[in-house]
Amino acid sequence: MREGADPTRAADVADAMRELARARFLPPEQRARAAEDHPLPLWHGQTSSQPSTVSFMLRLLQVPVGARVLDVGSGSGWTTALLAWLVGPRGGVLGLELDPELAEWGAANLDACDLPWARIERATPGALGRPVDGGWDRILVSASPRRLPTTLVDQLGDDGRMVIPVRSTMHLVERQDGRTEITTHGSFVFVPLR
Numbered sequence: 606m607r608e609g610a611d612p613t614r615a616a617d618v619a620d621a622m623r624e625l626a627r628a629r630f631l632p633p634e635q636r637a638r639a640a641e642d643h644p645l646p647l648w649h650g651q652t653s654s655q656p657s658t659v660s661f662m663l664r665l666l667q668v669p670v671g672a673r674v675l676d677v678g679s680g681s682g683w684t685t686a687l688l689a690w691l692v693g694p695r696g697g698v699l700g701l702e703l704d705p706e707l708a709e710w711g712a713a714n715l716d717a718c719d720l721p722w723a724r725i726e727r728a729t730p731g732a733l734g735r736p737v738d739g740g741w742d743r744i745l746v747s748a749s750p751r752r753l754p755t756t757l758v759d760q761l762g763d764d765g766r767m768v769i770p771v772r773s774t775m776h777l778v779e780r781q782d783g784r785t786e787i788t789t790h791g792s793f794v795f796v797p798l799r
Contacts, residue, residue, distance in 0.1 A: 612667050613664035613665070613667055614663075614664065614667065614668065614691065615664050617691060618660055618663045618664055618687075618691070619660070620690075621663075621687045621690040621691055622656065622659070622660060622687065624690060625683070625686045625687055625690060625718060626639065627639040627640075627653065627656060627683060629683075629714065629717070629718075630653065630681035630682055630683035630686070630711075630714050631645060631647075631653055631681065632647065632648070635647075635653070640656075641655075642655050642656055642657050643655045644794075647680060647681055647707060648706070648707070649704050649706070649707065650796060651680055651704060651707055651796060652680075652796055653680065653681055653683060654684075654747060654795070658793055659683070659684060659687070661775075661790075661791075662745060662747075662768045662775070663684075663687060663688075663691070663745075665768050665775070665777055665790060666743050666745055666766055666767075666768045667743075667766060668688060668691040668692060668743050669692075669742065669743075670691070670692060670693050670695065670696065671692060671693065671695040671696045672691075672692045672696045672742035672743050673692075673696060673697050673698075673737065673741055673742050673743075673762075674688045674692055674696065674697070674698045674699070674741065674742060674743040674744070674745065675698075675699055675701070675734060675735065675737075675741045675743070675744045675745070675760065676688055676698060676699065676700040676701065676725075676744075676745050676747070677701055677728075677733070677734055677744065677745065677746040677747065677748070677757070677798075678701070678702065678703075678746060678747040678748040678796075678798065679700030679701060679702045679708070679711050679725050679747070680702060680707060680711055680747065681707070681710065681711050681714055682700065682710075682711035682712065682713075682714035682715040682725055683714075684700070684745060684747055685698055685700035685711070685715055685723055685725055686714070686715050686718045686720060686723065688723070688743075688745065689715075689718075689720040689722060689723035690720065692722070693722075694721075694722050695722075696722060697722050697723070698720075698722065698723035698724075699723075699724060699725075699726065699735065700712075700715070700723065700724065700725035700726070701725070701726060701727075701728040701734070701735060702725060702726075702727060702728060703727070703728040703730065703799055705727050708725055708726065708727040708728075709727075711725045712724070712725040712726075733754055733756045733757055733798075734756060734757045734760045735760075736759075736760050737760070739762050740760055740761050740762025740763070740765055740780075741760055741761055741762055741765060742762055742764070742765055742766075743765065743766055743767070744757055744760065744761060744765070744766075744767035744768075744769070745767075745768055745769075746767065746768065746769035746770070746798065747795065748770075748795055748796050748797060748798035748799070749769075749770040749771060749772060749773070749795035749796070749797055749798055750769070750771060750797075750798040751771075751772060751797075752771060753769065753771050753776060753778070753787070754769075754798075757769070758778055758780075758785060761778065761780045761785075762780070763780060763781065763782070763783070764780070764781055765779070765780045766778065766779050766780075770793050770795045773792045773793060773794060774789050774790075774791070774792055774793075775789065775790040775791050775792075775793050776788070776789055776790070777789075777790055
């Protein structure tokens with residue numbers, strides 16, 4: 606990394622959020638409220654996270670260009686699209702959403718963004734995440750489990766990072782040289798992870 610480079614890619618995250626405006630990923634009746642900095646309802650109890658929280662999570666995740674990223678709880682497709690913008694065409698993003706109606710709608714929203722290296726699929730009921738050979742470089746989780754799921758930790762590759770809200774506390778999980786380090790980064794409110 607060049608001297609003075611920002612590992613959080615804060616400017617890139619801000620650019621992605623300008624390029625892929627939240628309004629494009631909201632139901633028509635919510636679009637006028639897209640700039641409001643709080644969660645907005647989608648349906649079936651799901652929400653679109655507030656922009657400041659999404660920005661914080663993406664900066665904490667430190668998504669490198671070319672990374673393989675898993676987006677758990679992809680919802681409307683907004684976070685999947687933002688991650689795709691950050692990894693660029695040499696990377697890949699898989700968004701998983703358990704609610705079939707939301708997964709279909711989120712996939713359509715993502716398809717409209719012309720980011721063919723990203724896709725959204727319905728999550729397998731009863732399974733958390735989706736293992737890949739070598740593990741994921743980054744995992745973003747946009748719903749809150751009651752405890753840190755080892756199933757997802759085990760899906761991280763070496764030098765991998767996962768950002769996940771556990772109960773009301775944001776966790777950063779880092780894997781390096783076969784070791785896992787967990788740090789906490791403030792309180793947030795999310796829908797429960799199902």
